[in-house]
Amino acid sequence: MKDPWVIDNLHVTIRLLLAMLLGGLVGFEREHNNHAAGLRTHILVCVGSTLIMLLSIYGFAQFVTLNRDPARLAASVITGIGFLGAGTILFTGKSITGLTTAASLWVVAAIGLAIGAGFYYAAVAATLLVLLNLWVLNKIEQKFLNGKKARILTIRAVGKHNLIDEVAAKLTTKSIMTKRMTLTETRLPTEENIDVQMELQLHVVAPKQIDPINLIVELKSIDGVFAVSVE
Structure with a gap:
């Protein structure tokens, strides 16, 4: 054996x-x-x-x-x-x-x-x-x-007081739910007047099929927005 x-x-x-x-x-x-x-x-x-x-x-x-x-x-x-x-x-x-x-x-x-x-x-x-x-x-x-994925959106805009409303409207059309929001305003003095720069940070839950590039393009189309990042 x-x-x-x-x-x-x-x-x-x-x-x-x-x-x-x-x-x-x-x-x-x-x-x-x-x-x-x-x-x-x-x-x-x-x-x-x-x-x-x-x-x-x-x-x-x-x-x-x-x-x-x-x-x-x-x-x-x-x-x-x-x-x-x-x-x-x-x-x-x-x-x-x-x-x-x-x-x-x-x-x-x-x-x-x-x-x-x-x-x-x-x-x-x-x-x-x-x-x-x-x-x-x-x-x-x-x-x-149809799973969901957590993301962080950071949006920067100049002199836009209704920024939150317009961003919320864009996100709603894509079924993106906001969990937490932080808005920061910075006043930048210029030669003529004082410009207000706004930074909006959103913790959201988005459908997995959402394309980050298309989302950036959509948010960038808002008047006054000059920078958008998606993590």
Whole structure:
């Protein structure tokens, strides 16, 4: 009977290459959508997890004969990957981004552990389900669920006392809801008179399909507005 605690170099290579392939598939989707952790990061996480599992199962065969627990190093991977995932999560002041990428890193680590343990079917099936979630369900969500996205609008205008009313009218036509508003007036003395420069900052929730460029053009068309930014 073949020793379950011994593996040859061919199968080690196969498992590492499979980890590179499956981790790369998930990483490619993240890279394609311009997320913080992309192709190389996911490949490194998956290959590293596979190597640690291989080491945990087979690396100490000649040293330990009783009470062997291959899950010890695997548990440390699951714990440690949380620190890497935390680096992809950003709080911008208006929303939290990177949670899905952090979750994909965690899942890729689990896929690597499965490959290292020889659970090829589970690893491949999990990868397909992850890609289904990241790509297919994302398309469905964007098309049918009409999600909202938090944005910050900053509008600068000169001598415009009804600026708020005109901006509110523009936003209402695009189904953009204002959550918070800050208006700052600055008086700038000139040779002839005193000009008033207004800065209006709005924290809004807008439909995801809103094009920021078109929104800037719409707001810029308001008389007196000379600068618009959308974050």
